Amino acid sequence: MKQTITIIIFLLSFIKTYGQSSTVGIIPNTMNVVLCTDNINLTTEYSRFGLYTMWDLEQVISQVDYRYNFPNTLGVNFAILQNGFNIGGGASIEWISTTDYELYPNILIRLHPLKMITQDNRQIDLSLMLNVSKEINIGIGLSIPYRLNAL
DSSP: OHHHHHHHHHHHTTOOOOOOOEEEEEETTTTEEEEEESOOOTTSSOOSEEEEEEEEHHHHHOOOSGGGGSOSEEEEEEEETTTTEEEEEEEEEEESSSSOEEEEEEEEEEEOHHHHHHOOTTSOEEEEEEEESSSEEEEEEEEESSOOSOO
């Protein structure tokens, strides 16, 4: 087993990958933590497509049920202007009981002002968020040059 792990690590060390950009934020009204990966293509420095997830802060802190091991929102986002502006679409799930749930659409719009001005997608920046789902909420976050939640 040790040899297999050593060989896999050795082979993976020769794979060329690029750094990713991610956003961590919060939507205060709903207390949702937002995690966005701005580049799901792990072979290029920049691609227009990424993923976003939202987690209920209380669910993250006290995981008492299997339902809380998964995000309550999952979506795909599209970036323009070197990741200065992002728009994403996905679905949210709301658990009514342990076996009953409701699905509804979710839209997340993010603005990174410094990235938009400088056209540098690999810098730390503020993230201003607008979430349109069952209600409209605003949020704030931080865009960092690290990969968080790529599949």
